[in-house]
Amino acid sequence: MTESKKRRNRFVVAGFILFASFTILLFTKTPKAVLELCSPLFQNGSLEMQSMQLTLMEKGGVYDQVGQRLKEKGYEHYMLGGITSNDKILVKFILTNQEANDKIQEEITDIFQDYIVKNNLNTQTFKVKVSNDTSTNW
Secondary structure, X not given: OOHHHHHHHHHHXXXXXXXXXXXXXXXXXXXXXXXXXXXXHHHOOOHHHHHHHHHHHOOOOXXXXXXXXXXXXXXXXXXXXXXXXXXXEEEEEEEOOOOOOHHHXXXXXXXXXXXXXXXXXXXXXXXXXXXXXXXXXO
């Protein structure tokens, strides 16, 4: 494949990922501040990790599974996701109905890790944070 075709393919994939990210964020309960802050975080990392992030976000995917479990446990939340330049997937749970104390942070992190293991993914690939802060501070 020539270099120009590779670049075109990368551009198409990046455009699709950006479009999918906006679509997902626009059709979920996401505050405007979170939407504005989150989209640049999807553009970091390799195309493989960006693709994996989209797979995690699909209906019935890991994020959906975890979100359903958290709702069952009574946690109202938003979820931010991103990828670092060294291909670490960032996941931030923003609680809206209660304070994110140490016990709750540990419980939500454990739930997330359980679903990562159940879906045969590497727990070391993810960096998880539980907070009440809607910023992208990880």
